[in-house]
Structure formats: structure tokens, C-alpha cells
Amino acid sequence: MTNLSRRGIQIGVLAVVALVCLAELAMIMVWPDRIIWQLTFPPIRPWTEVLVDIAPGTAFAFAGLIAWSVRPRNRVGLLMMGVGVGLLIGLRPGMRSSSAFSETFSQIAIKWGDVALVLAGSLGVVMLIHLLLAFPGGRLVSPVDRALVRSFYVVVPLAAVLGTAGNYVPPEALGVFGAFSTAFFGYANALPNVIYLVCLVLGSALVIRRWLLGGRAKRRSLSPVFWSLLPIVFAFLPWTFMEVAGLFWQKPQIGPFLTPLWTAANLSPLLLVALPFGFLIGLLRTGLDMSSVGDLVVRLSDGLTPDQLQPALARALQDPSLEVFYWLPTLERFADLEGKRVELPGPDSERAVSVLGDPSTPVAALVYDSSLVHEGQLLDTAAAAARMALENARLQVQLRAQLEEVRQSRVRLVEAADSERQRVERDLHDGAQQQLVTLLLSMQVAKSEALRHRDRRVADLIDGNIAALRQALDELRELARGIHPTILTQAGLIAAIRSLAERCPIPVEVRDELGDVRLAPPLEAALYFVGAEAITNAVKYSNGKRICVSVGRASGLATIEVSDDGVGGADQSRGSGLRGLTDRVAAVGGRLLVDTDQPSGTTIHAEVPCA
Amino acid sequence: MPERVLIVDDHAGFRRVAGRLMREIGRQVVGEAGTGAEALSESRRLKPDLVLLDIQLPDLDGLAVAASLSSEPEPPTVVLVSSRDAVDYGPRLHDCGAIGFIAKADLSAESLIALLEA
Numbered sequence: 001m002t003n004l005s006r007r008g009i010q011i012g013v014l015a016v017v018a019l020v021c022l023a024e025l026a027m028i029m030v031w032p033d034r035i036i037w038q039l040t041f042p043p044i045r046p047w048t049e050v051l052v053d054i055a056p057g058t059a060f061a062f063a064g065l066i067a068w069s070v071r072p073r074n075r076v077g078l079l080m081m082g083v084g085v086g087l088l089i090g091l092r093p094g095m096r097s098s099s100a101f102s103e104t105f106s107q108i109a110i111k112w113g114d115v116a117l118v119l120a121g122s123l124g125v126v127m128l129i130h131l132l133l134a135f136p137g138g139r140l141v142s143p144v145d146r147a148l149v150r151s152f153y154v155v156v157p158l159a160a161v162l163g164t165a166g167n168y169v170p171p172e173a174l175g176v177f178g179a180f181s182t183a184f185f186g187y188a189n190a191l192p193n194v195i196y197l198v199c200l201v202l203g204s205a206l207v208i209r210r211w212l213l214g215g216r217a218k219r220r221s222l223s224p225v226f227w228s229l230l231p232i233v234f235a236f237l238p239w240t241f242m243e244v245a246g247l248f249w250q251k252p253q254i255g256p257f258l259t260p261l262w263t264a265a266n267l268s269p270l271l272l273v274a275l276p277f278g279f280l281i282g283l284l285r286t287g288l289d290m291s292s293v294g295d296l297v298v299r300l301s302d303g304l305t306p307d308q309l310q311p312a313l314a315r316a317l318q319d320p321s322l323e324v325f326y327w328l329p330t331l332e333r334f335a336d337l338e339g340k341r342v343e344l345p346g347p348d349s350e351r352a353v354s355v356l357g358d359p360s361t362p363v364a365a366l367v368y369d370s371s372l373v374h375e376g377q378l379l380d381t382a383a384a385a386a387r388m389a390l391e392n393a394r395l396q397v398q399l400r401a402q403l404e405e406v407r408q409s410r411v412r413l414v415e416a417a418d419s420e421r422q423r424v425e426r427d428l429h430d431g432a433q434q435q436l437v438t439l440l441l442s443m444q445v446a447k448s449e450a451l452r453h454r455d456r457r458v459a460d461l462i463d464g465n466i467a468a469l470r471q472a473l474d475e476l477r478e479l480a481r482g483i484h485p486t487i488l489t490q491a492g493l494i495a496a497i498r499s500l501a502e503r504c505p506i507p508v509e510v511r512d513e514l515g516d517v518r519l520a521p522p523l524e525a526a527l528y529f530v531g532a533e534a535i536t537n538a539v540k541y542s543n544g545k546r547i548c549v550s551v552g553r554a555s556g557l558a559t560i561e562v563s564d565d566g567v568g569g570a571d572q573s574r575g576s577g578l579r580g581l582t583d584r585v586a587a588v589g590g591r592l593l594v595d596t597d598q599p600s601g602t603t604i605h606a607e608v609p610c611a
Numbered sequence: 612m613p614e615r616v617l618i619v620d621d622h623a624g625f626r627r628v629a630g631r632l633m634r635e636i637g638r639q640v641v642g643e644a645g646t647g648a649e650a651l652s653e654s655r656r657l658k659p660d661l662v663l664l665d666i667q668l669p670d671l672d673g674l675a676v677a678a679s680l681s682s683e684p685e686p687p688t689v690v691l692v693s694s695r696d697a698v699d700y701g702p703r704l705h706d707c708g709a710i711g712f713i714a715k716a717d718l719s720a721e722s723l724i725a726l727l728e729a
Contacts (some may be wrong), residue, residue, distance in 0.1 A: 445635075
């Protein structure tokens with residue numbers, strides 16, 4: 001909006017206020033001859049009535065002017081001015097009934113003028129609803145609010161205009177409906193006021209709902225509106241009653257006992273004066289204290305860790321729901337502090353988003369309550385202050401995300417290797433082993449045949465081949481077992497370790513604290529291969545007499561511990577065996593410890609997290 | 612009347628050799644099956660006295676087939692065989708209802724007679 005049009009609007013609003021005030025003033029001032037411009041003025045109106053007429057509209061207009069100059073980009077100020085102008089010229093146009101007015105203009109002009117004034121007044125009321133729903137951001141966020149306000153802009157002015165126009169249409173003009181016309185216009189005349197009340201009650205209900213559901217930041221700005229609206233809702237109840245009663249009885253018939261109620265109802269618009277200031281205070285309260293950003297700067301200079309950054313920003317912007325997400329350029333997505341992917345809320349959300357940094361390579365995104373939308377300067381200042389810390393945090397998050405990627409890829413690699421080992425073992429079993437076994441059996445049958453024919457020489461030859469074949473089969477079976485032990489998948493970790501122990505040349509004691517519990521296959525495989533490698537090493541290098549293997553599970557960890565009473569000296573960093581096992585255990589989130597710092601022997605301990 | 616035998620193995624070469632061994636020890640081979648499902652249906656149809664059952668079958672686990680056979684009204688005697696060793700299967704071998712296990716490499720007239728007459 002250009003400065004010129006801004007100035008035009010401001011002058012226009014001031015002009016309306018001035019004109020209406022002057023007109024009302026003229027009506028309470030008594031000229032000596034009661035004649036001005038050759039016109040006769042109506043009887044003197046009481047001050048109270050004039051005050052009730054002009055106070056709410058004037059208050060809205062002035063509060064709107066202030067709001068608009070303080071928050072030029074926020075539509076709240078414009079809407080407040082609109083409400084003010086509407087109330088001033090439309091709702092209680094005292095001058096409409098003045099004889100001066102009626103003597104100046106023709107009857108037709110008065111009729112159309114009356115309709116125009118009512119139209120302006122009804123638009124003012126709808127703008128009040130619009131204002132209540134759009135406050136404090138100035139924009140209607142939810143689609144429901146938008147639809148509601150749009151329909152009000154159509155229905156309310158239409159009903160108001162129809163109701164007023166009804167006053168000027170003679171019953172005869174309506175033909176067959178003429179018989180009902182008197183009753184109909186009786187209702188129609190009261191209709192606009194009833195609709196205004198319905199609007200006010202509905203709008204108030206929506207504000208109360210938003211206040212109840214809103215976060216701290218929203219309540220902070222809504223509460224002045226809420227508290228200034230509450231008495232109005234209660235004060236307008238008698239008026240509502242009178243209007244609804246007026247639909248059914250002529251007002252003079254209501255009875256003298258309701259007269260105090262009637263007076264109270266007539267004065268109730270004065271309470272509206274508080275509302276624009278409620279809006280103004282609420283709007284100014286969204287203008288958060290810059291000193292909170294000062295605190296943020298102090299905290300930042302003390303050094304904030306990435307996980308302290310979000311609470312610090314939330315505190316500075318006084319929005320506990322504020323979230324910080326970081327841009328991961330390699331993965332081209334936003335992630336939280338843990339490096340997990342997040343989606344930013346869409347434009348229709350109640351949450352607003354500010355992406356910090358160059359749009360093509362953002363640093364971070366702040367997601368916050370939409371009531372902060374118009375705090376652009378404060379957000380920019382806070383974000384600028386936290387820029388370095390956000391950059392650092394982003395790098396850490398990126399590192400975490402990459403580590404997580406690597407960890408997952410390592411798990412996948414180990415799993416792929418395990419399933420490949422299983423496949424190779426199965427292929428050996430189904431193929432070569434099966435063929436050799438059948439061949440062995442055939443040779444045994446051949447040997448029996450040879451013996452039956454008393455051919456000792458052939459039988460001995462076959463026997464030699466059988467022995468060689470047996471040895472080949474044994475070696476093949478050991479090879480297959482080393483690749484992947486079937487018993488591990490068939491019977492679990494303990495059975496597999498016992499099977500290792502049975503085949504071990506030195507005594508192995510197996511302590512089973514796991515029982516029948518089966519662990520996830522990658523965990524069983526990791527622990528099994530630790531056990532197998534440790535036993536093999538103990539047999540090969542320790543010169544020990546005994547080996548002890550303990551398998552257990554406690555506090556969410558599955559463990560295996562292999563100790564021997566040999567010479568010790570195993571080194572985790574040397575040789576590919578232990579190194580590879582350390583990596584394998586780490587791939588499933590566990591760790592491997594080698595302890596040779598004891599009187600004798602070596603203890604290898606591995607633990608993996610299990611659910 | 613000789614004992615009637617059903618041989619279950621997915622490897623035709625092994626079924627042939629095992630058939631000869633069975634006849635050698637005086638058993639009558641009444642049928643063969645290549646899968647676990649076939650083993651169950653053939654066993655119900657032929658009512659054999661003895662089933663020589665491979666553990667590694669293409670469809671079902673031989674140990675499960677053994678358990679299923681031993682729960683029949685007139686269960687046959689089941690002898691498990693495998694080209695793997697008993698240590699490869701652990702305790703599961705002992706509670707599946709079979710009377711014993713012979714590694715295929717150790718399968719012979721003597722080992723069969725020893726197990727069946729034990």
C-alpha cells in the first residue's frame with residue numbers, strides 16, 4: 001500500500017469521525033433561534049444518548065488508527081477502523097430521525113440513504129467478527145474461519161438491507177403476500193439487530209474457544225480482547241432478550257417492570273468502548289520485549305549446546321511451542337536435533353514457518369505459533385543473534401544424520417553378509433555335501449557287493465576311497481559350519497555354543513543364564529561369532545587348560561563372556577579376527593571388550609542391546 | 612512279513628541308495644517321497660512301519676514332519692537322517708518323536724540295524 005493511499009485512508013477515517021461528531025454535537029447544541037442554514041433542529045437530545053451513539057465507533061476508529069501506525073503490515077488496524085466507521089455511520093444514526101435531515105432531502109433520498117447507512121452499519125458488524133477471528137495476526141488462518149467470514153459478508157448486509165427496505169414497501173405492492181406483510185415487516189425490522197447479536201455471540205464464542213485452545217503466546221495477545229469482550233456479551237443479553245421479545249410483542253406492551261432492563265440495554269453499547277482498546281493492548285503485547293532477545297544474546301555468548309538452543313529461542317520469542325529444524329544439504333531435507341527427517345507445516349497450518357539463510361541453502365527453519373507472524377523484526381533479530389549457534393547445531397545434526405545413515409548401512413551390510421553366509425552354507429549342504437554323501441553310501445553298497453563276491457582286494461580298494469571321502473565330507477562340514485552354523489538358526493545361541501564346546505579339544509564350561517530365550521538373528525549371530533572366535537583363539541594361542549563361556553541377559557543387554565586360563569596377551573587392535581568382531585558387535589549397537597590385564601588368561605566380553 | 616518302509620528325501624540318488632540298504636537288511640520299500648507334504652500323505656496312504664526321513668526338505672522341516680507323523684493314530688517308527696551332524700540340530704532332535712538320528716555319512720546296514728534293534 002502506497003503512502004498516499006495510507007494517508008487517504010487515515011484522513012477519510014478522521015473525516016468520518018469528525019463529521020459524525022459534529023452532526024451529533026449540533027443536535028445537542030441549541031442555537032438561539034434553533035435555525036442553522038435555514039433548517040429547523042429536532043428537540044434537544046440527552047448527552048447520554050449522543051455518547052452511546054458516537055463513543056464505540058470513535059473508540060474503534062482512533063484505536064484502529066493507532067494500531068495501523070504501530071503495526072502497518074497487520075490488517076488488524078484497518079479492520080478496527082472499518083468497524084469504527086461502520087458503527088459511527090450505521091448502527092445508531094441519530095441524525096436519520098432528525099427533522100433537519102428529513103427537511104433537507106426528499107423522501108426517496110432518505111429511504112435510500114437509510115438503506116445505505118444500515119448497509120454500512122452491517123458491514124461494520126461483520127468486520128468486527130472478521131477482526132475477532134483474525135486477531136492478532138490479521139489474517140484468517142483456518143479454512144473454517146475464512147468460509148464463515150465470507151458468508152457473513154454476504155448474508156448479514158443482505159438481511160440488514162432487506163429488513164430496512166421492508167419499512168418502505170407498502171403492503172399493497174406485495175400482492176397476495178400483502179396480508180402477511182405487516183407481521184413480516186414487524187419481524188424484518190428487528191432482523192438486523194437480531195443478526196448483529198447472533199454475530200456478536202458467535203464471534204465471542206469463537207474467541208473464547210481460541211483463547212481456551214491457544215498456547216501461551218496466543219493467550220498473551222488474546223487475553224485483553226477476551227476480558228474486554230466478556231462483559232459485553234453479558235451486557236448485551238438483556239438487549240437480546242428485548243429484541244427477541246420485540247419480535248412477539250410491541251415494545252410498549254412489555255410492561256413497566258422491564259424499564260430498568262431497557263435502560264441498561266440502551267446503555268450497554270458504551271461497554272463496546274473497552275473492546276478496541278482490548279484489541280490495541282493485545283496487539284501491542286504481541287510486540288514482544290526486545291530485551292528477551294538481549295537475554296538470548298547473553299546466553300549465546302555463554303555458549304549454548306544445540307539442545308539448549310531451541311528452548312533459548314522459544315524463551316526469547318515467548319512461544320514454548322517453537323521448534324527448530326535443521327537443513328541437511330546432502331540429504332536435501334529438514335531434520336530435528338536427532339537427525340530424524342521432519343516435514344515443515346503447510347501454509348494452511350496454524351503453525352508458521354521461517355526459513356533462515358539463503359533459500360537455496362537454508363540453515364534452519366523455525367516453526368512457531370502463527371500469532372508471531374507479524375513479529376518479523378523480532379524473529380529476524382533473534383535468528384540473526386542465534387545464526388552462528390544455529391550453523392554449529394546444523395553441522396552437528398548433519399553429522400548425527402550421517403552417522404545414523406552409516407550405522408544403518410553397516411547393519412544392512414552385516415545382515416546381507418549373514419544371509420549370504422547362510423545361502424552359501426545351504427548350497428554346500430544341498431549340493432556338494434549331498435552328492436558326496438550319496439557317493440559314500442553307493443561305495444558302501446559296492447563294498448558289500450564285493451565282499452559278497454568274496455573279492456577282498458576290491459573291497460579294500462573301496463574302503464580306502466570311503467575313508468578319503470569321509471575325510472573330505474568332514475572337512476566340508478567343518479567349512480560349512482564355519483560359514484554359518486545351522487544349529488544357530490535351528491536351536492539358538494546356547495545350543496550353538498554348546499555344540500562348539502562339545503567339539504572343542506580343551507574342556508569348555510558353558511554357563512547359560514539366557515535359558516530358552518531367542519534373540520534377534522543379527523544379535524545371535526554377532527554373539528555366536530564372538531564366542532566361536534574367542535574359543536578358537538584360546539585353543540590356538542592361550543595354552544590354557546580350561547575355557548569358560550557365559551551367556552546371559554540383563555538390563556536390556558545380551559552378553560557373552562569367554563575366558564581362559566592361558567597366557568593372555570590378546571590384542572584387540574591387532575589381527576583381523578578381534579578387529580572384525582569389534583566392528584560386527586558395534587554394527588548391532590554393542591561393544592566388545594578384551595581384558596588381558598589379569599593374573600592369567602584372557603577374557604573377551606561382548607554386549608549388545610536387546611529389547 | 613518284512614517291515615514296510617517309506618523313504619523321504621528330496622535327493623533321488625539318496626533315495627535309490629537308501630532303498631538298496633533297506634532291502635539289504637530285509638526291509639520292503641513300499642514308497643518314496645520328495646517333500647514333507649508328500650511324506651505325510653504317502654504315510655497315511657501306505658501305512659508304513661518305518662519312515663526314513665531327511666531333515667532338510669524343500670517345503671517342511673523334517674523335524675516338524677516327524678512330530679506330525681508321531682501324532683498319527685498308528686504312528687510309524689521314524690528314523691531321521693541328514694547330511695549334517697546331530698550337533699548341528701541340538702536338542703530339537705530328541706523331542707520330535709523319532710527313535711533316532713543317523714548322519715547320512717554314517718548310514719549303513721549295521722548302523723540301521725543297531726538303531727532299529729536297540
